[in-house]
Amino acid sequence: MTIRVLLADDQAMVRTGFSLILGAEDDIEVVGEAKDGVQALELSRQLNPDVVLMDIRMPRMDGLQALRELNRAGAAAPKVVVVTTFDDDAYVYEALNSGACGFLLKDSGPVLLTEAVRAAHSGEALVSPAITVRLLxxxxxxxxxxxxxxxxxxxxxxxxxxxxxxxxxxxxxxxxxxxxxxxxxxxxxxxxxxxxxxxxxxxxxxxxxxxxxx
The missing domain is CATH 1.10.10.10 (Winged helix-like DNA-binding domain superfamily/Winged helix DNA-binding domain)
Structure with missing residues (x-):
């Protein structure tokens, strides 16, 4: 089964990089790209992705608010993995408490990025190892x-x-x-x-x- 992924990040270069990494995997397909939280909600409703990779700081609506809005759909909501440059414990706790299925830093690398997508699709949570150690x-x-x-x-x-x-x-x-x-x-x-x-x-x-x- 192919995992359908929506990318939500206000930086076009980040979206392009993630798209190239994920597009190289046989079981993952990038179905859309959003440049802010509002567009992420719109495209999620239109495209029905399995997983959304969501940045935190974006214009119009940030990723955490978009995450909460998506999760109002309950079981029908896509799995969300937060991917950000901001290594802040408060963001980690808020994201996971809001229903995120993972929390990665943007420098985690391609292997961890693809692992996070597959883990989220399987209903598991994957947090960047460095963050895991600090939180524990x-x-x-x-x-x-x-x-x-x-x-x-x-x-x-x-x-x-x-x-x-x-x-x-x-x-x-x-x-x-x-x-x-x-x-x-x-x-x-x-x-x-x-x-x-x-x-x-x-x-x-x-x-x-x-x-x-x-």
Missing amino acids: RGIQPPRTVSPAASDLSSRETEVVRLVADGMTNAEIAAALFVSLGTVKTHLGNIQTKLAARNRVEIALWAWRSGLVDG
Whole structure:
């Protein structure tokens, strides 16, 4: 199934760059581009995209307000991933609390961008690893490692630690000298064992269980 994506950003060069990155993927199609929040709402209603990549600061209507307006449609609303240059915790919390399915910085790179689109389409949330690590530092102090840790292999435990350190899949593969496919297999097994829905919950488990330090 092809994932239909709408781009919403007031910078034409950003839209063009994202369009080239996503258009190179066999399972993703960019169906429209909006230059502000108002146009994002209009095109979303006309084109029925599966996922909207939404900037925050745009003229006429900002991305967070547009996100809230889109989510009024309930289950019929497209999944929204906020992609911005503004590394601000307040924006992260507001976006996720308003129903965003991801939060990326514009310098996150093409791999994470495509992963975020696919994760959103699957109903999961993907947050830039660097932001994830910073936010998790505010979580309650680590506890004793939970019994679930004994179910992880030594290699899976390594992967969990690297996820919690904010590494992307590609960075983990390079650090462990394994293929990207092997990392994805490990992550799938880890999610099953920890009953985690995504890498954010894997990182949260690692911090709370004491596998990584604050």
